[in-house]
Every structure is written in C-alpha cells, then in structure tokens.
Amino acid sequence: MRKQDITIYDVAREAKVSMATVSRVVNGNTNVRKDTRERVMKVINRLHYQPNAVAQGLASKRTTTVGLIVPDLTNLYFAELSKGIDDIALLYKYNIIITSIENRLMREDQAIQGLLNKQVDGVIYMSDNLPEEAIEAFKRTDTPVVLAGTKDSHSEFPSVAIDYQKADTEALNLLYNDGRRNLALVLGNPDTVVSAENRIPAYKKFMADHGLGEGHIYTNIKDHSDGYNLLSQLEQDGIDGVIVSRDVTAVGILNSAIDAGKKVPEDLEIITANATQIASVVRPALTAIRQPLYDIGAVAMRMLTKLMNNEEVPEKQIELSYEILKKQSTTNE
Amino acid sequence: MRKQDITIYDVAREAKVSMATVSRVVNGNTNVRKDTRERVMKVINRLHYQPNAVAQGLASKRTTTVGLIVPDLTNLYFAELSKGIDDIALLYKYNIIITSIENRLMREDQAIQGLLNKQVDGVIYMSDNLPEEAIEAFKRTDTPVVLAGTKDSHSEFPSVAIDYQKADTEALNLLYNDGRRNLALVLGNPDTVVSAENRIPAYKKFMADHGLGEGHIYTNIKDHSDGYNLLSQLEQDGIDGVIVSRDVTAVGILNSAIDAGKKVPEDLEIITANATQIASVVRPALTAIRQPLYDIGAVAMRMLTKLMNNEEVPEKQIELSYEILKKQSTTNE
DNA sequence: AGAATAGTTGTAAACGTTTGCAATTTATGA
DNA sequence: TCATAAATTGCAAACGTTTACAACTATTCT
Incomplete structure (x- = not known):
C-alpha cells in the first residue's frame, strides 16, 4: 500500500525545517518567513505532499466534515435541499457525510451516534420529524445541529424553514x-x-x-x-x-x-x-x-458554519419566504 | 467542549484492564476471556463509551468510509443509484462521503484528491464521463474505485452498468x-x-x-x-x-x-x-x-467492499440486465 | 508433578498531524 | 553597540486508537 507514502516528516527533512514549520505552511499560518515558506512549498509540490485529513482531525479535533441526515435520497425535496447545503459546504471546504434514515436496519439514534463518532463538526437534520431519540442523541453532544426544511416542537434547535x-x-x-x-x-x-x-x-x-x-x-x-x-x-x-x-x-x-x-x-x-x-x-x-429549497439548504449550512466557529448567530429560527406558484391545477382567473 | 470526554483509557481504568483489552472487546476480538469481556462491556455501557472513529482511522488505516462522486444530487438517475449504494454501505457499516462535481468552484481532480486525503477506503464514481484528470488522480493511489452506471474507455476500472x-x-x-x-x-x-x-x-x-x-x-x-x-x-x-x-x-x-x-x-x-x-x-x-439503477448501485458497492478487503473479484466488468418498459409514448400493438 | 501448549492480558510503539512553549534569530531603538 | 522586543523556528507532548510482541496464566498431556 502506498496510500499515504509521504508525510509531513518527509517534507520537513527535504526542506530542512521542522515538521512544525511544514504544518504552519500547510495551514497558512503567517508566522513563517517568506523564503522559508517558499522553500517548503517547493518541496510540497515536488513530493506531491497531501496532508492526511484523519491525522489532522485527530490532532486538531476538527474534521471539516458535516453530517447530513436525510430520510430518503430519492425524494427530490431532500435532494434539492442537499444541493444548497452542498454548495455552501464546498465554499467553506467542508465535506459531507450523508446518512439516510428511512427503512433502515439501523435505528435513527444509532445513525446519529455513528455520525458523531466520526467526529463531524456539525450536523444538518432534514427529516420533517425529529423523534425523541434523535433529540436525546443530539443533546449528549456539543456538536451543533441545524434543522433544514423542518422545525422542532420546542424550538430547541436552530432551524431554517418557511412559515x-x-x-x-x-x-x-x-x-x-x-x-x-x-x-x-x-x-x-x-x-x-x-x-x-x-x-x-x-x-x-x-x-x-x-x-x-x-x-x-x-x-x-x-x-x-x-x-x-x-x-x-x-x-x-x-x-x-x-x-x-x-x-x-x-x-x-x-x-x-x-x-x-x-x-x-x-x-x-x-x-x-x-x-x-x-x-x-x-x-x-x-x-x-x-419553498426555496436550495436557499433553505444554503442558509442552514451557512448558519452551521457559524455555529461550528462559535460565531454569534443572532437569529436561530429563520423563516424564508415562499411563493404560491399558480399553475394549471387550479383555476386561472 | 465535552465532545469526546470518555476514552478507552477511562474504560480501561474502570474495568481494571489495559486499553488493549478494551480495544479487543470493542472490536469483537475473540481473544478475551468471557468474564473479562462482560466486565468491560458493563463499563462501556455505564460510561456510554463510544470509540473515536478518527483515532481508529489513524491507527488502523481504515476509515470505514467510502467516497461517492456524483455529478448532480438532484438528478434522480444518480439519486437512485446512490440509494442502492447507500443500502449496501449500511449493511457493511461504511459511511458515505458524497461529493458532487458539476458547476463547481473546484476542479474534479481536486475533489477526488480531497476525498483521498480524507483516507476513504474506496470510491464509487458515477459520472457518465471519466475525464483524464480523474483517471490520473485515481492512479496515484491504491484506493479501489468502482464505476457505477458508467464505463471507462479502456476498462481499466471495475464497473457495473448495462450494455x-x-x-x-x-x-x-x-x-x-x-x-x-x-x-x-x-x-x-x-x-x-x-x-x-x-x-x-x-x-x-x-x-x-x-x-x-x-x-x-x-x-x-x-x-x-x-x-x-x-x-x-x-x-x-x-x-x-x-x-x-x-x-x-x-x-x-x-x-x-x-x-x-x-x-x-x-x-x-x-x-x-x-x-x-x-x-x-x-x-x-x-x-x-x-436500467436497474438501485441494483447497479448495490452491486457496485458490494464489489467495492470486496476490493477494500482484498478479496478476489473474478468479474470486474459487470453488466446487469435492463428491460424495455413499453408505456404510452410508443405505439401499443 | 512438570513440561508443553493454548489462551489471555499488558506494554509500548506506532499512526500523522497540531500546538503550547521554549529557544533561537532578526529587527528596533537609544 | 547593546539591550529589548518581535519574529521565526524547533521541541516534544498531545490527540485516541490499534497491534506486534512479550509476559503471564490456565489447561492439557504424559
């Protein structure tokens, strides 16, 4: 297996710096002298070094991954929500682990727990129903959760939906x-x-x-x-x-x-x-x-990025505006 | 943050065993005496211990995660394929990181590289087009790749499709x-x-x-x-x-x-x-x-599980049977 | 009973990063 | 020029597991 043959050590050795410095270069830390940075970058490019995200996740306790909980992938309602989420996730460089929870061999709280075990930085929940077991699972953790296209009874969780x-x-x-x-x-x-x-x-x-x-x-x-x-x-x-x-x-x-x-x-x-x-x-x-499904997804994901960065989120229950689209299945006056 | 407050150490201490033994219990290793196993299990349950999948991934070099590359989430063709993949993934306890690659801010090979950096154990590729840059990205790695609902020109990659x-x-x-x-x-x-x-x-x-x-x-x-x-x-x-x-x-x-x-x-x-x-x-x-989309996805994922386990896969170019479904847009004799 | 073997457990070194802190180098000011 | 401050770098300890390997314990056989 040559899955990850070159590590930060290899780069450090070749560039004649410590691994700490390589790490700083990789993470865009400014406390690196310009010529050092360039030297390291050159080695990184030459060796095609790519940081191992799993090791980064373990060391930094951030995985840049968010979990998506969706009832059914083949329901376009959720697919369109997901697209909005996905686009914003890409923008902020998060990956998405998607978990569908309908007709499952696995209980919903287990699915959620599985996501949390993977140390996702946040979760977007899209089912139009938030069962008690799911609420419990979320409460056992600090991982932020945002509901997209749905609400919970007690407005405990941030949500993005319509009225x-x-x-x-x-x-x-x-x-x-x-x-x-x-x-x-x-x-x-x-x-x-x-x-x-x-x-x-x-x-x-x-x-x-x-x-x-x-x-x-x-x-x-x-x-x-x-x-x-x-x-x-x-x-x-x-x-x-x-x-x-x-x-x-x-x-x-x-x-x-x-x-x-x-x-x-x-x-x-x-x-x-x-x-x-x-x-x-x-x-x-x-x-x-x-419903502005794409936007609901996008706004929910944007809110989640803020929560994951411990930024201030003034309004946690967001309602976007909908539109009644008159077509042919009702009378056209 | 109490994201992952209890570790394998805590369990080991409480159960008066070493962390190695706890690890064995967690992973179902048989080399543990029955009463030790039970004692450890009891502590695990009492403390609600959940293994940190990131640390597991780093130590074992397996993340039980597969990457899915899909052009467009809102295209039902891919959604139905994904459902088949998802079901089998669940069965074999893999999570799915989904990456869509249409209209992106990110080049396709970068998207693939991102997936590989996350150390996915395998990839399923669903676009009906496999560009050269993607092929290159895949070839730089040992991570197995299966094409679902598509083929590549030279049959370099395993695939599941129809004729x-x-x-x-x-x-x-x-x-x-x-x-x-x-x-x-x-x-x-x-x-x-x-x-x-x-x-x-x-x-x-x-x-x-x-x-x-x-x-x-x-x-x-x-x-x-x-x-x-x-x-x-x-x-x-x-x-x-x-x-x-x-x-x-x-x-x-x-x-x-x-x-x-x-x-x-x-x-x-x-x-x-x-x-x-x-x-x-x-x-x-x-x-x-x-096309039997669900089945194509399911078979592709099943094949991937075998490849990820280095099992023998006799037939790497699988063609499933399709059906011509006569409906109302052609003449009914 | 003692030796050989099988079964069980622990020790400690990985895995590949990040990051606080200390050490070193460079820049600044008098 | 020298003290001081600022910028840059390195050291080494995490992060939470897995897994050789060694060590110990229990079992079996003669």
Whole structure:
C-alpha cells in the first residue's frame, strides 16, 4: 500500500525545517518567513505532499466534515435541499457525510451516534420529524445541529424553514376564492412536527373560520400509488379542492383523476405543498407552494458554519419566504 | 467542549484492564476471556463509551468510509443509484462521503484528491464521463474505485452498468417495428464514454444497417427546457421517433409536443434511455430503457467492499440486465 | 508433578498531524 | 553597540486508537 507514502516528516527533512514549520505552511499560518515558506512549498509540490485529513482531525479535533441526515435520497425535496447545503459546504471546504434514515436496519439514534463518532463538526437534520431519540442523541453532544426544511416542537434547535401555517392558509384561501368548499388535506406521516403542529392546525382553523365544517384529512398517503388510489375516496367524500403535502402524491391523484376521465382543475383543484421539479413537468402542471429549497439548504449550512466557529448567530429560527406558484391545477382567473 | 470526554483509557481504568483489552472487546476480538469481556462491556455501557472513529482511522488505516462522486444530487438517475449504494454501505457499516462535481468552484481532480486525503477506503464514481484528470488522480493511489452506471474507455476500472449498445439498438428496433423511419438520438454531453462509445455507434450502426441514412443526433440537450425547445427542430427534420438520453429531457419534448397540439405516440414516439420515477409519472408515460439503477448501485458497492478487503473479484466488468418498459409514448400493438 | 501448549492480558510503539512553549534569530531603538 | 522586543523556528507532548510482541496464566498431556 502506498496510500499515504509521504508525510509531513518527509517534507520537513527535504526542506530542512521542522515538521512544525511544514504544518504552519500547510495551514497558512503567517508566522513563517517568506523564503522559508517558499522553500517548503517547493518541496510540497515536488513530493506531491497531501496532508492526511484523519491525522489532522485527530490532532486538531476538527474534521471539516458535516453530517447530513436525510430520510430518503430519492425524494427530490431532500435532494434539492442537499444541493444548497452542498454548495455552501464546498465554499467553506467542508465535506459531507450523508446518512439516510428511512427503512433502515439501523435505528435513527444509532445513525446519529455513528455520525458523531466520526467526529463531524456539525450536523444538518432534514427529516420533517425529529423523534425523541434523535433529540436525546443530539443533546449528549456539543456538536451543533441545524434543522433544514423542518422545525422542532420546542424550538430547541436552530432551524431554517418557511412559515408552514401561513403558506397552507394562503393555499387554502386560493382554493376558497376559486369557489371550492369541500377542501381536503392529504398528508404522509401525520405525526411529524410539520403536519401535527403546522399543517393540521392551519387546516382546522381555516375550515372553522370559514364555516366549512370538520373537513377531511387523509393521512399516510405517501407516494404516487397511494395518491392514485386515494381518488375514489376523494370522490366519495365530494372533495373539490385538495392540498397535498408531497408532489409525487399529488401527481398520483392527478393521474388518477385524468385516467378516470375527470378534469383538473374543473372537477378537482390540486395544490402541492412541496414543489420539486416533478410538480412542474407534469401536465397539467401543479399549482404549488414553492419553498426555496436550495436557499433553505444554503442558509442552514451557512448558519452551521457559524455555529461550528462559535460565531454569534443572532437569529436561530429563520423563516424564508415562499411563493404560491399558480399553475394549471387550479383555476386561472 | 465535552465532545469526546470518555476514552478507552477511562474504560480501561474502570474495568481494571489495559486499553488493549478494551480495544479487543470493542472490536469483537475473540481473544478475551468471557468474564473479562462482560466486565468491560458493563463499563462501556455505564460510561456510554463510544470509540473515536478518527483515532481508529489513524491507527488502523481504515476509515470505514467510502467516497461517492456524483455529478448532480438532484438528478434522480444518480439519486437512485446512490440509494442502492447507500443500502449496501449500511449493511457493511461504511459511511458515505458524497461529493458532487458539476458547476463547481473546484476542479474534479481536486475533489477526488480531497476525498483521498480524507483516507476513504474506496470510491464509487458515477459520472457518465471519466475525464483524464480523474483517471490520473485515481492512479496515484491504491484506493479501489468502482464505476457505477458508467464505463471507462479502456476498462481499466471495475464497473457495473448495462450494455448500452444492445439496449439502444433494441429501443431503436422498437421504433422501427412501429414503422418509424426518421429516427433521432437526443443526447446531453456527446463526449462522454456512454455517448461517444456506446450510444452514438449503436445509433449509427442501426441507421446504416437499416438503410436509414445519416439520421439526426442532437447534442447538448440537457434539461426539460432544452427538450422543450428542441421540438421545433425535430419537426423541421421530420423526426417521428426519438431516443432521449435523459428522462426529464424526454418529458420536455413530450410536453412541448402536447402544448403544440401534437399527439404522442401518433405523431412522435419517444423512448427515454434513463428511466427514473419521472418517466412513469408523466402522461403519456414514457416508454423507457429501464436500467436497474438501485441494483447497479448495490452491486457496485458490494464489489467495492470486496476490493477494500482484498478479496478476489473474478468479474470486474459487470453488466446487469435492463428491460424495455413499453408505456404510452410508443405505439401499443 | 512438570513440561508443553493454548489462551489471555499488558506494554509500548506506532499512526500523522497540531500546538503550547521554549529557544533561537532578526529587527528596533537609544 | 547593546539591550529589548518581535519574529521565526524547533521541541516534544498531545490527540485516541490499534497491534506486534512479550509476559503471564490456565489447561492439557504424559
């Protein structure tokens, strides 16, 4: 194995300085005389010396690595968040260890612990649900954590997200103004913070405020086929306008409606609460709450860099602005 | 900071053994007497000792970390590959450092070097193009590399993919049998190994074999809007059947056709060569070459685990079988 | 019982850096 | 020119493990 054949010692010897000086040159420490620096640099280049990040991590207790916890890599919602994170991470020279936590052989707290054992300098957590076990795991450590695209119940953790209640209310209002009165809410997991403490209360309040009765909340509708199969139930319940938490699910409902010979938006208006690429490529294109996913990821990562440097972070609960993107799945006045 | 307050020393002291013994217990070494093991385990649990993976990595020269090089996280093609990789990585207890290399501030070889400096035990490379600089970077090291969903020109690197030539030929044949004669090929980057050495030759051969003339190859058509805008050109060239390398691009063509009042498949048949979720949720659903993306990722990662353990790997160029999934964008006989 | 062997444990040297501190060199000021 | 301060360098101790190797203990065999 010649995995790491040349070390800081080799450079030191060749450049006739101590390893401490080489270390200073490598780390851009200013306390090195110009010609010494140049001599060392020359040797570094000649030998193609590259510092061993593991040894650096052990000695300095900083690994320049952050952990990303994500439910599902193939969900574009998380992929777009990740892209924002990744770009900022690159900018600040952090690497990313990604851990997905859905359908796992490993419990979530074990996954987190594994990340912490790798001595990541910080963690970004993206699941829309932060279970107690995860909270406990995080609390056992000093490693800073930022939530991206989600919130926790007690605002214990810094987070970057949007105002879900406001967004949902605005979306419901759009349907209402289109004359729809039988409004439904379609959710995946109803027990997440976003569902339980934001979307559901907003929906209930809206229905009550407008005298629309109890309404209908459908839960555990998680993917395209769940959405597809839900349509008959929606018909049965006389739903004419629906907010769907995930866009693939919304597309399932949409396709089901089309296949059943129904017209969207005439017979059913659909708004998705999480717009990814998919929402815009289907036809009719889905009206959506457009969360600035890339920005959420980028801002979260930027905040994390500050926390990792013990810099001051005045505002720890950041809400970015969203947009209601009117497309073809709602009436165009 | 109490990041890692208890070390193997603390456990050793409490359990009245040497750190070597604790290390053996932690690593499941069998050369420890049963009651000693239990005593140590008890202390480990009481103190919540967790080994520091960085120190382990330095001492053992194995980091149980693999690097993933991917062009774009938000491209479902790579996300689905990654999922297969991730699942097998979890099974074998590897963590994944993910590095995306498109539109970067960093050159590709620097990204690779960064991964190697972190002492990853292996690398999976997923871009459909392996530039010379990347090859050089890999050759400077002993770290094993496996290509997933792509191949290199000289088969220097182990790879897991499908037979692109055969798949494309079969797809072209499907169009031909549907009576289409003005067949086109729509590509992103034409200079990748997959394009230049597989898809284009297969296309040219097919056209020649069937006396269909030169044909039309459209290049640098990379996303939905590129596809959308390409339609007029396709019309102008009288194309009636097209193979599209990426499915979002295919959807762009499809949507453009629909918006222009054309009928798919009647006026234009479309086959995508890379089916992700998107190909199946649009309407009409796209006929596709379905690559077993998850499996490609999983097999690639499994092969990598063997290489990392210096196990025998008899077959280093693996081709998995694909499937032509007939949907609504080609004629249903 | 004693020798040979197998099983268990400890000692200490790596692994490749960073970094506080001391030592040395150079610059500054009177 | 010499004392003093500032800048530069080196020394050596961390960082928290793993792992030869040696040393010791328990077991087996004759």
